[in-house]
Amino acid sequence: MATQPLFDSSRFDPERVALPGIESVRGIGKADAAVIGVVESNRHPTLIGTTSELESKAAKAGGGLLALLSARGATGEVGEVTELHLPALQLVAVGMGDDLDLRPEDLRRAAGLGVRQVMQAGSAEPRRIVISLDAGADGQVQAVAEGALLAASRFRKLSRVAESAPVETIGILGSNRSSARALAAARITAQAVAVARDWTNLPPNLLGPSDLAEQARGYLKDSKVELEILDEKALDKQGFGGILAVGGGSARPPRLLRLDYRPRGTKRHLVLVGKGITYDSGGFNLKPADSLLTMKHDMAGAADVIAATRAIAELGLGVHVTAYAPLAESMISGSAYRPGDVITTFDGTTVENTNSDCEGRIVLADALARTNQDDADMVVDIATLTGACVVALGPQIAGLMTSDDATADRLLDAAEAAGEEFWQLPITEHVRKLLPSPVADLRSKADRNGGALFAGAFLQHFVAEGTSWAHLDIAGPAWNASDAHDYVPAHATGMGVRTLIELAKSMAG
Template sequence: MATPQQPLFDSTRFDPGRTDLPPVELVKSIGRASDVIVGLAESKGRPTLVGATAELEKLAGRGIQLLATLVEQGAQSRVDTIACLNLPGVRVLAVGLGDSLDLSPEDLRRAAGIGVRHTASIASPSPRRIVVSLEASSDAQLQAVVEGALLGSYDFVPLRRHRPTRAIESIGVLSSPRASQQALDAGRSVAHAVCVARDWTNLPANLLGPSDLVEQARSYLKDLRVGVDVLDEHALAKAGFGGILAVGGGSARPPRLLRLDWHPRGARKHLVLVGKGITYDSGGYNLKSAESLLTMKHDMAGAAAVIAATHAIAELGLGVHVTTYAPIAESMISGNAYRPGDVLTIYDGTTVENIDSDCEGRIVLADALARANDDLPDLLVDVATLTGACMIALGTRVGGLMTNEDATADQVLDAAEIAGEEFWQLPITSQIRSQLSSEVADLRSKKDKFGGALFAAAFLQHFVADGTSWAHLDIAGPAWNREAAHGYVPTHATGAGVRTLIALAQSMAS
């Protein structure tokens, strides 16, 4: 009789082994490193090494110039390039930093990620011991290096009976005497949150339905002082969440509304986060193409981002009240699925004519935003893989930002710059708002193919209370990397939005 196999993924508990990042520490020397990552920038028209220590020069040997030898091996200052040089007992990797020595935290974050990712990709009989030497002098630079190194080390754990062995044993960050352990710890917390969001988003939809994601979040947060409340389909019906119920009605796995609450003593500001959690998006009766269907497991990236960000905010002990909503549903086709032409009633009583069942994201977000008004937030931010139109406008690496006031846009863009994520503000015009009206309901969910990202934002804004500062982040492009890995960004799920939300909470903390 065959022995029962252990499940490849247990949806009832969070498995930290799936995002088990290598240990990272501050170091004062190269020590027993197998690989050392340095930078190469251009200064006054000449190549200049960044982070090349006297130890490395000594290992290169008498009469050998490390810089000249690396250049001979192909090292250059062009961003995202890398070259390797084998010295006695250690391999040196030189990452291109650009044409200036005035390096931003994002420059260092990207360089660390490239170096670590490249090192991990080289076959080795034993796990690598990496030291990153990029002359990170400030806390912001140090945190960025830690984030980049750990994010670059991430690799999705395949769903196989035997897990692969870790390619990296440890990461050391060569630091100045002024280096802060607090900055290292912050970088580790932020990077881990991003990788958790990546892992959930990469998991196939048959393993991560609405109730599964709820249980993952509950288990993930159990050691923190974060309140967790869940509304099942019965509670959703009783409370009047007609949007979430409609979108999830076609699935055998009913929808959920997850609410998290981090309320530290002394917090003066209240940040409310809302993340779209469509664990699989078939498009409903407006069925998606075969090509699109293959990757629609990632349509819950917004929910993954807000949950993971909330964990990091609580773990870091940030002094800001954060309430998080994740409307979670699976959009499928069945006799119970909602149809084009149906009229839905949202939590606040607004009726919506469903024009296109593949516009399900804005429907579930409408319910959550309407509910979030009851919390009287100082700032309300929603995050969603919402529209292909935003990808057409901004490409796949830049997220769209739409707000109800320019001051809020500036606040979010400042946080995104600190975090190293790219967003671009798009307008919500009066002409777009005029298209929301319906002949049979208060609103219609879609107009036409023109200005689709703007229409979706205008629709969402209707459900934000007057006087509430609000921002909408459309991460349809950057949430899923369809190309080769670059910088610290892997293929497929990227964890987009997590770092910006944490930086935003940091800016609001007491």
């Protein structure tokens, strides 16, 4: 008897990435768990979000809520988790430090940490959680909701073994009717991140270039985003030599996706480009064995721009957004491109392939050259591009390179609003002088010193002079090789989606 497949790559399944319900509530009600905050105030813990209902339950458990938490060692230190079991309720108190002027990111992390603690208990039945962090302003409500939803989001394993029940609903206590818009925005944003995570977590045998193209088709089907998919014949006809070269060694041919969201009356045009290497073997410059297992995540940039573009459309932001996702699988075969080959990209630039493991910048070069026809106000590419960036900044901070300081400031402001960490790196004249090849216009790689900077200089070559441009290297934070923390899961993180959404907000009319 045939069994149903665990994953159908030919269609997008929204149930794979379903999030809990999110709503404004006035009380604990029938919740199974509650999350509150504890701050350090004059070296003494103070509760944020306590209610008469919680105090009544604490009294039945033998004391005041603060006294019970203090007896368990709660101090309010950032990241501290203290758990109480009150009558018919699991209470999680999350430490939030000594600053009552909490940033949105503080609230995201606290809400995420609390939800994660509730989920760790496991349950045969879906959980209902109420979060009370005294988040009155809409921006604060949205931050709490985002942190909670992102923590509750999880990758649905490709297994027929039953998992513990997920979170069913999350209630935000203390929010009001005007917060409905903030909760809706939080859900749209969290859903986009969850979709990007899900695609990035999928194994490469289930998500090749054409598979991701079909997934995107299903995902965008009912949205206001138009989608064009170029297959290998169209790529050849239009001159996308870089994408064809990188994908030429695989039995699964490459694709280029072009998304377009254009609401009426828009005056600004944002163009996004996301690297989509669905599996990166390194080609003839084969990666070390230990690195190969996680190379399914080399398409995180493409997942980010597809998910962010739909979210921007769902939020109704007044900015024209075009997104490109060059998709290819980098493999070794008799038809694979070789070190020493010279590739001609979309704009006619010739590139000497000095290292086949620099495939990401080759496919991005084609897509960035194509953006020069779009009359963009800003072009942003996002990619898991270089190990050198991880060496420089560590696994939790992404690199940022830009055409000018004003562009950098706009991106850094968007990242701060989103709660994602970027650090600006330079593109120096010394690095630019390393680009020319003795046999072609450019070479794809120089020596290993300053590798992230060279990659940025290489990409900038393909963007029209005078264009506001930014390169986001998310090689570190796109994949969490450590344990989950606050609202960040292990493995794919969806890092970058929220920054792109905030960037679009900043450009919306």
